[in-house]
């Protein structure tokens with residue numbers, strides 16, 4: 375992958391966290407994402423699933439800050455994200471997935487089918503749209519998230535796609551193709 379491709383992917387990753395587009399990733403971005411997801415799925419903040427989503431969002435922010443907020447000002451600049459998060463997480467995609475797991479698990483609980491069997495691709499596309507992903511991309515990503523094609527997206531399918539998207543430094547595809555295996559040594 376050439377450097378402009380790498381920069382484009384990194385910018386897209388940063389933008390996916392900087393929900394309000396103010397140039398920094400901070401706690402507000404995570405709590406706003408949680409609030410938007412609850413609104414989309416008609417879940418209140420006070421119920422168990424709502425609380426879990428906020429708790430997961432806070433843990434995700436703390437984990438992100440622990441990795442990338444080098445100067446400790448409680449926000450992650452683009453430079454901190456590039457030098458801290460992307461490089462360090464590229465060595466350890468599983469670690470990032472673990473940081474994100476409580477949040478992703480809570481999103482799944484909010485978006486899942488009522489029998490708890492998993493998330494339908496349609497619901498996943500709604501969640502992605504709420505998080506700022508363009509409509510067409512959201513549909514494609516949601517479809518691809520169901521890696522085993524059983525019609526539902528499981529926690530493991532989401533976690534592995536997530537780790538690939540955020541932690542793979544090299545690879546020909548962006549978020550539109552999360553089924554792409556990570557390049558060896560990437």
Ligand SMILES: [Ca+2]
Pocket residue numbers: 391392393394395396397398399400403
């Ligand atoms: Ca922000």
Ligand SMILES: [Ca+2]
Pocket residue numbers: 442443444445446447448449450451454
């Ligand atoms: Ca900082």
Ligand SMILES: [Ca+2]
Pocket residue numbers: 519520521522523524525526527528531
């Ligand atoms: Ca599946």
